[in-house]
Amino acid sequence: MATESTPLSEELPFQILRSTWQPVVNSADLPAGKVTGATLLGESLVVARFPDGSLLAARNACPHKGYDLSKSHICNGRLQCGYHGWRFNSAGECQDIPSLVNPPANKLQLSHLQNFPVQERYGMIWVRLSEHESAPLPEVPEFENPDWTYIVAPPMRFQSGYRREIENYLDMSHFAFAHSTTLGVAANPIIPPMKIEEYEDGFLMDAPFPALESPHEQPGKLQEAHRRRQRCYLPNFTTIRQSFADGDERVLVHIPSPISREECNVFWALAISPGFRGPAPESQVEFASAVLNEDREMCENQIPHEVPVNPVKGGWGVLVMPGDTLANTFQKTHRQWLMRSAKQAVPV
Ligand code: FES
Ligand SMILES: [Fe+2]
Structure with missing residues (x-):
């Protein structure tokens, strides 16, 4: 069992901090329709605000060929990858693959973005990299x-x-x-x-x-x-x-x-x-x-x-x-x- 003097790994803080909320962008810097990138705990993220105000934070790699999604744009209410135009909604679901007339459901399902929990408070956008929440944001x-x-x-x-x-x-x-x-x-x-x-x-x-x-x-x-x-x-x-x-x-x-x-x-x-x-x-x-x-x-x-x-x-x-x-x-x-x-x- 770990005691006061047990050496801890220098990697441990980043593993544990994945369960905490961390700010990645100021609200004012992400108006509706804007897409940006951020790095949190070594993880590259795409962060977007859709025209209806909903927020997306996800791993910054397109499920198709790994293109940097923070270089993509919101088109017609969806995040459109800049490389081959695959389109995602704010829940991270892939809704369209332009190279296919009828994209098969299983391919769309496989192409879900890897989303992270995201919230907006105190004029900042906060992301948590784990499903587990170690604590809510402090009240101020x-x-x-x-x-x-x-x-x-x-x-x-x-x-x-x-x-x-x-x-x-x-x-x-x-x-x-x-x-x-x-x-x-x-x-x-x-x-x-x-x-x-x-x-x-x-x-x-x-x-x-x-x-x-x-x-x-x-x-x-x-x-x-x-x-x-x-x-x-x-x-x-x-x-x-x-x-x-x-x-x-x-x-x-x-x-x-x-x-x-x-x-x-x-x-x-x-x-x-x-x-x-x-x-x-x-x-x-x-x-x-x-x-x-x-x-x-x-x-x-x-x-x-x-x-x-x-x-x-x-x-x-x-x-x-x-x-x-x-x-x-x-x-x-x-x-x-x-x-x-x-x-x-x-x-x-
Ligand atoms: S890499 Fe994104 S659509 Fe091809
Ligand atoms: Fe100081």
Whole structure:
């Protein structure tokens, strides 16, 4: 039986993540009648929205001769392969083989696309590569509350594994250095003790943002001291709720959707409380993009490009507390989650 110290395979996370929902494209980038491609956990996908609004996510290879279906188009309400024109409906059924006057039923049946479960929520299109669902999408009421301003930003590709990105997102001890001219302009590098609660599906950290009211630096609203609650839903859906002294709030989410073991696409969004006193929503997104770009630099320049699943001697690097408490908590709980999920594993 696997114990805390049992070495886990580096392939295990991708096998287990097949049962989780991952974003593959922003809703706004897939209007009705559009076809696109995405790579999730090493699997090449075709994703399409049909004129009636229905969504299709399937293995990106035509059942006929394996043509890349993401290079195909929707014609007369059906996905038409660009090579020999076979046509598929949104359920993945092959409905027409143009080279045959009467395509035999058995050939049509054999030519079903390999569909994956797909859903749309929070302004993103989510795919699950397994029939088995390990957990539904986390509930974030602020993202669906019409009184809040909700913005889905363009995803940003990182040449690093998804765990590097999450560790970075949770970490507060880099603000004064990696973000010295943006988010961390007034940040204090000393991290106060933080309170962490662990749950079956992740953990919650409640701590102040490490800001310093320095006479040399006048922090703007987004850089000033605030309360910060970071909720990580394993494996990779993390929200940060910021509560400012004037009562304003923001909720951010990051979901680094894994492309390969050393590459991820960071989907992210921001909800702003009604009547927020501070920069306009567009400026907030611009500011957050600049900060994320600085984070990308950090993640892409770490060795190795992904955090190992097994702690080496001394843990996942030389960690210091409380600065690295969140990184340690994430790696520890992520590993426990993998072991629990492997026990319940359903063939994919
Ligand atoms: S490869 Fe798609 S129809 Fe031939
Ligand atoms: Fe950062």
